[in-house]
Amino acid sequence: MRVNHISHSYSGGGAAIAARRLHLALLSKGTNSHMTVVDGPDEDRITKFAPRKTLKRLCQREYARHLRKKYARTQVNGLASLGLARSGLAAYLNSQPSQILNLHWVNSDMISIAEIGAVKHPVVWTFHDMWPFSGAEHVSELDRWRNGYVSSEFSGFDLNRWVWKRKAAHWKKPFQIVCPSNWLADCVRQSALMRDWPVTVIPNAIDTDFWVPFEKAQARADLSLPQDAPLVLFGAVQATQDPNKGFAHLVEAMRRVHSAVPDVQAVVFGSDKIDAEFPYPIHFMGRISDNRVLKRIYSAADVFVLPSRREVLGYTGVEAMCCGVPVAGFKTSGLSDLVPNQSLGYLARPFEAEDLARGVISILQNRHNETGLAMSGTARQHAVDSFAEAVVAGQYQALYQEIADSTEYGFGATSEC
Numbered sequence: 001m002r003v004n005h006i007s008h009s010y011s012g013g014g015a016a017i018a019a020r021r022l023h024l025a026l027l028s029k030g031t032n033s034h035m036t037v038v039d040g041p042d043e044d045r046i047t048k049f050a051p052r053k054t055l056k057r058l059c060q061r062e063y064a065r066h067l068r069k070k071y072a073r074t075q076v077n078g079l080a081s082l083g084l085a086r087s088g089l090a091a092y093l094n095s096q097p098s099q100i101l102n103l104h105w106v107n108s109d110m111i112s113i114a115e116i117g118a119v120k121h122p123v124v125w126t127f128h129d130m131w132p133f134s135g136a137e138h139v140s141e142l143d144r145w146r147n148g149y150v151s152s153e154f155s156g157f158d159l160n161r162w163v164w165k166r167k168a169a170h171w172k173k174p175f176q177i178v179c180p181s182n183w184l185a186d187c188v189r190q191s192a193l194m195r196d197w198p199v200t201v202i203p204n205a206i207d208t209d210f211w212v213p214f215e216k217a218q219a220r221a222d223l224s225l226p227q228d229a230p231l232v233l234f235g236a237v238q239a240t241q242d243p244n245k246g247f248a249h250l251v252e253a254m255r256r257v258h259s260a261v262p263d264v265q266a267v268v269f270g271s272d273k274i275d276a277e278f279p280y281p282i283h284f285m286g287r288i289s290d291n292r293v294l295k296r297i298y299s300a301a302d303v304f305v306l307p308s309r310r311e312v313l314g315y316t317g318v319e320a321m322c323c324g325v326p327v328a329g330f331k332t333s334g335l336s337d338l339v340p341n342q343s344l345g346y347l348a349r350p351f352e353a354e355d356l357a358r359g360v361i362s363i364l365q366n367r368h369n370e371t372g373l374a375m376s377g378t379a380r381q382h383a384v385d386s387f388a389e390a391v392v393a394g395q396y397q398a399l400y401q402e403i404a405d406s407t408e409y410g411f412g413a414t415s416e417c
Contacts, residue, residue, distance in 0.1 A: 001404045002032045002099040006089075008110045010040025013237065014315045015105035015128035018180075018204040022102075022126075022396065025205050025389035031397060036093075038110050051087035051109065060085040061109055068136075071159045078244065080136040082163055083113035090115035100124060100400055103175075107131065107138075113163070117170030122403050126178045126202075128312060132167075133191040135160025139244055139310055148192035168193055176403065178396075180204045180313040181334030200399060203337070204313055205392035208384045210291070211322035213376075214299035223293075225283060225300050229265045230364040232257065233301035233325070235285075235316055236308075239270035246307030249330075249353055253307070254280065256357035261364050269297055298323035303345075303363040306335065307356060314338045321345075321383040324376040328359045344379045 005023050009016035019035070026033040027045070035046045042048035051057070064082040071080075089111040093101060103125040106116070129138040134145045136159050144151070148168070149161035174197040179185035185199045220227055232254065236245045250266075257264055258280045266282045273284040288294045298304065304320035306329035311317075313334040317327045321344065329335045331347035339345045346359025366372040385391070 001400065002034065002097070003102055003400055004093070004096075004099050005033065005035045005102045005104060006093075006106055006111075007035060007104040008038050008106055008108050010035065010037045010046065012039055013105070018128065018315070019102075019104040019126070021205045021207065021389065022392065025393035026396065029390065029393045029397060031393070031400070036089075038108070049087075049089060049092065049110075051085075051089070057085050057087070060112075064109075067159060071157075075159045076137050077139075077141060078242075079138040080159075081107040081131055081138065082136055082159075083107070083111075083116075083166070085109045086112045086115055090118045094118070094120045096121075100403055102126060102396075104128060113166050114170045117172065122406075123175040124178060124399065124403070125175045126180070127184055127188070128180070130184070130187065132177075133188055133194045135162075135164040145187075145191050145193065164193065174198065176200070176399070178202050178399070181337040183333045183336060184312050202395045202399070203387050203392060204315060204318070205389040206315075206318050206322060206383070206387045208322055208388045211295060211298075211319055211383075213324035213380065214296050216299055219296040219300040222296055223283075223285070223300055225267065226265060229263050229281075230261055230367065231265055231267055231301045231303075232360060232364070233267045233269075233297065233304045233320070234307070235267075235269035235288075235297070235304075237270055239268055240274050241271060244309050246309055246330075246351075249307040249351055249356065250305055251278075252353035253305070253357040253360060254278075256354060257360050257364070260357075260361045264364065267297065267301060269294070294319070295323060298325050301325050302367045303328055303360055305329065305356070305360060306338075307351075308333075308335070309351065311335055311338075318383055318387050321379040322387075324380045326363050326372075326375045326379050328356060328363060330356065340382075343375060344382050345375070 005019050007016055007019040010020055023033050023035050036049050038049055064084045068080050099121055101121045101123050105128045130140050131138045134140045135149055149164045177188055177197055177199045179201050180203050182201055185201045188194050188199050234250050239245055240247045264280055269285040269288050272286055298320045304325045304327050306314050306317045306327055310333040317338045320327055327339050327345040329347055330350040332350040339347050348355035348359055
């Protein structure tokens with residue numbers, strides 16, 4: 001049985017990285033895996049799809065851009081996708097032989113809402129954010145997805161309700177959903193759109209043979225970081241600009257950490273240096289494209305702080321734990337799956353900077369003793385046991401086989417993934 005991963009990008013962003021890692025992990029376990037992307041290489045087992053260029057698609061994209069711009073500040077906080085422009089992807093996929101389609105992040109006009117509903121192959125959809133069961137928003141603060149956007153505080157046109165209703169109209173047949181965390185799966189089960197759809201929890205995969213602890217002193221030397229100072233690490237795409245990533249919470253927590261640990265220093269990756277004064281040194285590493293450098297950054301730290309308001313799982317946290325670095329964050333969303341107990345790090349009450357600081361201080365003060373060393377090893381082991389590529393790929397293979405064996409899709413019991 002052929003499995004085709006549909007992802008807008010091959011490498012740009014956490015969702016694309018998750019899709020690529022899964023594809024490669026499945027290949028290593030013998031699955032006939034392929035990828036279809038818009039942004040990426042066109043090579044063996046990877047097809048670069050070019051959306052059709054028609055006047056109708058151009059008009060649809062311009063109309064969607066107009067709506068996003070008009071309602072960006074009043075109705076949608078952050079990234080919004082309308083799924084309006086038809087790309088021709090559904091027709092292209094439907095013309096291919098029988099296969100299982102594993103959708104991932106398919107926005108940026110890769111495929112329209114209507115086209116998703118028109119796909120004839122069996123679909124597994126791995127959710128990387130809240131968009132599939134929400135309106136236009138990718139991260140929902142108001143939770144209107146629970147009741148189908150029936151109530152509105154907006155007068156006039158309701159952008160999120162309009163997008164949600166189009167999903168409800170076109171997605172009549174339930175897809176098999178995969179969520180990387182129990183939190184996101186619970187959201188799906190509580191959503192008006194997909195509460196009756198089948199949901200399986202399978203975490204995102206990571207190469208635990210690559211993401212390993214690097215010797216701390218050498219990592220700090222390579223990065224020109226101080227050898228003896230306690231280092232608190234924070235990082236994400238647009239780390240200081242994206243409100244969801246919680247930089248403001250970090251700043252408030254670090255003020256308290258600095259009072260208790262005066263020699264503490266911070267390290268930030270994913271953003272350029274910001275024009276602000278802090279009472280402690282901050283080392284801005286910028287945007288990191290080389291994972292070998294990123295592995296050193298993680299390994300140089302004593303604690304990784306993930307103060308996001310909402311995370312599906314927290315890929316940076318997984319990478320940090322693989323490198324033996326405890327994670328501190330808030331007990332919210334998918335972070336509860338990442339740090340299920342305090343032997344791996346610390347989850348504070350949402351969104352209390354004082355409690356977050358308490359956890360960071362404890363980790364820093366114990367970093368050289370038996371408790372700290374045990375926490376580092378436990379964090380690494382948890383990542384290997386839960387997120388290793390072989391573990392995750394095996395769970396996906398079992399799910400694909402269940403679909404392939406189903407007479408509903410007509411593959412028969414002899415199909416093998």
